[in-house]
Amino acid sequence: MTTLTPPPRRTGSTGGGSTPPKGRAPLTPAVAVRIAALGMVAVVLIGILLTRLWFLQVIGGQAYAQRAEENRVRTIKEPAPRGLVTDRTGRHVFAQNRPGWNVVARPAELQGARRRAVLAKLAPVLEVPLPRMTAAMAKADRDAPLEGVVLAEDVDQDLQIALAERARDFPGVTLERTYVRTYPDDTLAAHVLGYTGPIFAEDYARYREQGYVGNERVGVTGVEAKYESYLRGVKGDRRVEVTATGEPTGRGTISSTPPTPGDTLRLTIDYPTQRALEQQLRFRVTDSPTATGAAGVALDPRTGEVLAMASFPTYSPDAYARNRTRLTARYNRDERRPLFPRAIQGSYPPGSTFKAVTMSSALQLGLLRPDEGIGSPAELELYGTVFPNFRRQYHGTLSPPRAMEVSSDTFFYTLGSRFYEKRIKEGPEFQQQWAQRFGFGRPTGIDLPGESGGRVPSEDWKEEYFASDRDNNFWKPGDDINMTVGQGYLEVTPLQMAVAYAAIANGGTIPTPMIAREVVGPANQVKRRLSAATPSRTIPLSPTTLRTVREGLDLASNGPNGTATAVFSNVRATGGVEVAGKTGTAEPGVRGEEDHSWFVGYAPYRDPRIVVAVVVEHGGTGATAAAPAVCRTMAAYLKYDPELCGVPVAEDSN
């Protein structure tokens, strides 16, 4: 570089060449200085560049290399297949997955004018409204610009091909693998299973904390929601090299963690029993001119495991999994409320099925002696009011079990007056306390979202409920009297009714009913037992009380004058299974409406393995609709011929 400065000896050697037309000799000392200056400038500039390069490449090389790496490597989340939901044996699958493809765009790679152009071209192809896509992208810009935004879910094969062919028109838009939830049995156990759907806006922040991305699907109701954490699985990571527009270079995967499928959820549901129950509910509603809906629960009284649970009318969870919005909108509009899980949320007056609870309480409180005889006249005047028997029947004097057999109301009205007297004398609300011991008035704690607690009316409740009604805002004798036969302001869910009868069947243990049996891992190993780990509590029912009440329930279903004998007698005589249970014909509280038909029972009588409670809304007497439904549901579980279940001849018993 030093030779840039011309040696001074050449300064004098001018005139050697041809003489220019004008101008002085080419290289004067002054000019040499200036050429040298130019050379010096060059040296300095080159020095600056080399210094800068040294700092960028040698000293900062690591940091920039990392940035280049971040540029080129994109982490793609691989969806995990959601866990299966099966029946109690694990052999029948209620919910599974099917692979599908979503159309996905990454907001960070699709910006400005290009985004507008691409989305505008995409909208007619996907048949998704442009504003919806634009809004989804704008939202993701704020929340998670590097994550994919699902523009269309589960696109069919024709659309996949169309997109692949026009890939050049849609830079930054890709097809990504997904799993679509399917429910092979369509509507079966819909209210138990629930369904998956997009995350609601108000839950978005909560789900993000748990690692969900923008428009992922999550369990919305049922066990899909309750056991989301087991079912969701763990997404896999695939690190691939991409170009500036986010397209994979095709040079393969840099590293990958495969997704972990969600765990299988094995329910306590017994598939044949569930099917029988649902078929019965459907039949009882569609067969009746007045019935509007029905619900039923079958429990194992020893464990509280739910063997079957259903509500009718019902819906198809597939409609949500497949985004069939027209169908889901129809469900929402339907006045019969197909989405409503009646078995755990429907509150009904229990009618005479409650008499088993009343009798247990009265016996335990000493208000009734097991060997006591009480009259059952056609009507009874108490505290100035006449309380008639059902259809003004007259039974003479009845022992407690016989009162249960014929379902005498006046017998229980007498007990009602005794409850009232005891309350007046001693203060506490005895009937309420006992109803609560049996589990009424609060949720049973089943592992399903949204359970209702029903209502046990009390003095406080009346005071508040009828605050402005001075004639009704206090406890009356009639309130105690009505409650003994499951009327008045008492409201229960079918599940609560089944739990209460389970306690009578098992000797006083109130189980926490469970719908999920166990969590099963990928190697078919049981990772967690759910139904076996739930707490239960015991209520003090003496052997005498249990014997008396059980005998009453047995007589009601098998005795010579039993209200449900027509339904169950052949099951005992021919099928060899003795069913004990009580009918209920509950007045809905609206004059002119048909009564709700109830039946709650358990079997086998000596060794109870199943409790079933069924209510048919506006289905008539307990014996006509609910009792046959219970009989045929039990047949599926206890393996007796359902045709043994009889049909009552006349509607003359409650």
Next chain:
Amino acid sequence: MLLLAVGALLGVGLYVIDIATVTDVRGSPDYYVDRQMLFVVLGLIVMVAVASIDTTRLQSVPWVLLGGLLGALAVVFVIGSSAKGSTRWIDLGPFSLQPSELGKVVMIAVLAALAVERAQDSDPLRLTVLLTVVAAVPALVVFVQPDLGTAIVYGAILMAVLLLIGAPWQHFAGFAAVLVVLVAMVLAVLPAAGVSVLKDYQVERLTAFVNSDRDRGDAGYQLDQSKTAIGSGGAWGKGADGATQTNNDFLPEHHTDFIFAVVGEMFGFVGAALLVLLFGVVIWRALRITARAASQFEQVVAGGIAAMFMFQAFVNVGMNVGIMPITGIPLPFVSYGGSHTVTNMAAIGLLFAVNRRRVGL
């Protein structure tokens, strides 16, 4: 040696263009390198032709040359074709000609001829003003095309010519003062008054290099990716296959104005430094020819060419490494582009023409 250095630069350019543009034109991976090869061949022919002309004849026709240049620039305004918001090309079928590039060499000859002609019979200030006006007219025309980079090169050439004809040092101080005032006016004062001389993108480019690294505007992105490319090359480079910044298209303009970043990414500090030193060799040989020129005209021409290379190489590499504003000046001999390749090779031819009549040794 000059020829060797230029040949090496051209070779590096062809090699890098070949690799960097494989995916740029779908279905035709060699599109750019084939065209550049053609430009180099064309440039060689022009170089040989220019090397054989008698430089004294150039000296006699400055006004003709100036007229020709302005004429060509005027043609651009009338029938010019546009690209990326700028009208600077004349469409010639499959190729397009950028007269403003050729104008650089013409400008050197014109200024040198006028300077030598008037050097003895006018006072230094009048001469400086005359040359400034002569340079400013085409520079302004180019500036409004708009092509800020080339206009600035014209300015650099003017400075070199003034330096070599012995303009007083005070004049340079004056230019420096005017420059400072101009920059302040253009970037700060006039926009505040509602007059914008530069387009927004030009201001953004000019100021991006002083802003933070994470400026995500287009110019900021360009600079960020360029520095990431060069820096990630490290000491020894990532090789042609490992150059993900280039190959995955994170670095825009990787075959034109930002080709230096590609060299930096592929060949690291060693390669980038060697490339810079190759320009050092070119400048050194050009200055050597300047010192030995047979006439003052040839001396000024050769010096102007040396200064032109120096300025273009420094500004281009400087903007690649983030120490100079982004002004759209290609890297001589290396960047893709017909007009500037041919022009720069013509300039080399001119150096050979001067060298032929050298004095001494």
